[in-house]
Amino acid sequence: MDEQTRVEVRQAAGRTRRPPGKPTCIRFAAMGKGELPTDAESGSLELMLEVTEPDGQLAVWFDDEWWAEVIARWANLPVTIHITATPSALLHPVTLHHLEMLQRVVPRWRKVGHAYPSEITSTDDVETLAKSLFDEVRFIDAPSPHTPPSDRRLPKPGIEELFGNIRRAQARLDKTRPILVRIPGPGPAHERSRATDAVPGLMAASE
Secondary structure, X not given: OOHHHHHHHHHHHHHHOOOOOOOEEEEEOOOOOXXXXXXXXXXXXXXXXXXXXXXXXXXXXXXXXXXXXXXXXHOOOOEEEEEOOOOOOOOOXXXXXXXXXXXXXXXXXXXXXXXXXXXXXXXXXXXXXHOOOOOEEEEEEOOOOOOOHHHHOOOOOOHXXXXXXXXXXXXXXXXXXXXXXXXXXXXXXXXXXEEOOOOOOOOOOOO
16 A cells, blocks of 8 residues: 555545534423333433422432343443432432442433532431432532422522531541532533434424
8 A cells, every 4th residue: 555545545544533422412391201212222322310299209200120120221331310309309318229230230420419508407418428328419609499489588508518518527427429519509511412202203402
């Protein structure tokens, strides 16, 4: 192969290379049915789970049977699970139970929690979070929209104090996770390509 041919081959190969695609992001709404998409997925996934309803009740689909279906479908893919900032979702006993199951069955899946600082209301909450199996928790540095207006005026620890309390608890427990991340208010916006509980035939709009 002469030099000109080698150059043409390299150029042709360069034209066929594509940058890695963004993860496919799928949202499961608390008030939905938890139905998995019908088409097959490939590449990395981000599953945005709204696991509690506006009144704090657990979504009816968020159970062992649903997880069994999810794991059977995507066990071999890189998946990030997001527990979104719905009322009482972060430290709900059922959420923590499912984190333990995921750690046993699909330990390579990443588990990310989202919450407002006001969700952590006691020393017990701090200890529970410090020893939880989240890889990362993203705190939205803003008043929670789920807090009654009368309660929003009550003094609460700042996010720096909260982070300090959690990190001291982690040090006592010899834990390095979850990593704590501050998200400026009004909160994170997660792009998604579609939502499984959207109206059929309509694409979900970006947040």
